[in-house]
Amino acid sequence: MAHDASQPQQRLARVGKATTEKPAARWALIAISLLFLLLMLFLPLTAVFVEAFRKGLFAFIKALGDPETFSAIRLTLIVAGIAVPLNLVFGIAAAWAIAKFEFKGKAFLTTLIDLPFSVSPVISGLVFVLLFGSHSVLGPFLQSYGIKILFAVPGLVLATVFVTFPFVARELIPLMQEQGTADEEAALSLGASGWQTFWYVTLPNIKWGLLYGVLLCNARAMGEFGAVSVVSGHIRGQTNTMPLQVEILYNEYNFVAAFAVATLLALLALVTLVLKTLLEMRYSAEIAASRRH
Numbered sequence: 001m002a003h004d005a006s007q008p009q010q011r012l013a014r015v016g017k018a019t020t021e022k023p024a025a026r027w028a029l030i031a032i033s034l035l036f037l038l039l040m041l042f043l044p045l046t047a048v049f050v051e052a053f054r055k056g057l058f059a060f061i062k063a064l065g066d067p068e069t070f071s072a073i074r075l076t077l078i079v080a081g082i083a084v085p086l087n088l089v090f091g092i093a094a095a096w097a098i099a100k101f102e103f104k105g106k107a108f109l110t111t112l113i114d115l116p117f118s119v120s121p122v123i124s125g126l127v128f129v130l131l132f133g134s135h136s137v138l139g140p141f142l143q144s145y146g147i148k149i150l151f152a153v154p155g156l157v158l159a160t161v162f163v164t165f166p167f168v169a170r171e172l173i174p175l176m177q178e179q180g181t182a183d184e185e186a187a188l189s190l191g192a193s194g195w196q197t198f199w200y201v202t203l204p205n206i207k208w209g210l211l212y213g214v215l216l217c218n219a220r221a222m223g224e225f226g227a228v229s230v231v232s233g234h235i236r237g238q239t240n241t242m243p244l245q246v247e248i249l250y251n252e253y254n255f256v257a258a259f260a261v262a263t264l265l266a267l268l269a270l271v272t273l274v275l276k277t278l279l280e281m282r283y284s285a286e287i288a289a290s291r292r293h
């Protein structure tokens with residue numbers, strides 16, 4: 001009997017040895033990972049900040065205070081400030097429909113949500129040019145009413161919305177599918193309205209996933225280049241966002257100014273990374289607490 005009882009322990013020991021790498025292999029994998037991060041992340045990021053401050057703090061501040069650069073920063077905030085709330089509403093609606101209901105075309109809707117991940121941003125920008133350009137049907141019609149889409153803020157917003165709308169929905173869909181519909185059905189059976197059910201039941205259950213999706217959506221909206229470049233027209237001081245302004249300054253060999261604007265985008269990426277980590281920690285802790293209860 002003692003021999004039989006020891007067999008499971010022996011099997012577990014063999015499994016542990018089979019799934020545990022040797023110290024040399026572990027250190028080799030760690031070294032490769034660190035080297036890759038050093039070459040692809042830390043060195044480029046360091047170079048951006050070094051070049052931005054190469055001529056001193058005064059030159060850095062002067063570069064950011066340039067009217068065209070300030071306009072690019074302001075326009076980026078405006079575009080993101082419009083696109084992110086639109087994607088917030090769409091993401092919640094799409095995730096709620098896909099996760100909570102069964103209907104024809106559900107798989108097709110899910111595929112459409114993933115479309116911007118598989119289509120080049122430049123192609124999406126060209127689509128809007130075809131839709132609202134001077135040789136299209138919609139373009140001249142809208143212009144006859146004084147509505148300008150291309151080479152204006154509406155075109156920038158449309159292009160940004162297109163490339164960023166999957167982020168919120170894709171964070172919420174698996175979360176809401178895992179949660180199921182039991183809480184909503186219980187609230188409705190107790191007399192809650194649809195709005196009350198969403199506000200007091202659904203939204204608290206998805207708040208961390210929603211914040212996570214909004215964070216990623218905002219970071220992509222501010223850093224988008226390809227689609228925005230096609231529809232912007234590169235009009236100085238009017239339709240250039242921060243990424244486009246970096247390209248223009250760099251092509252003009254104004255490296256300090258170009259890297260000064262790039263530091264703002266890099267800081268945005270770092271802030272996004274920190275907030276992303278904090279949200280993951282908070283969300284993981286909440287899931288662990290709910291499982292214990």
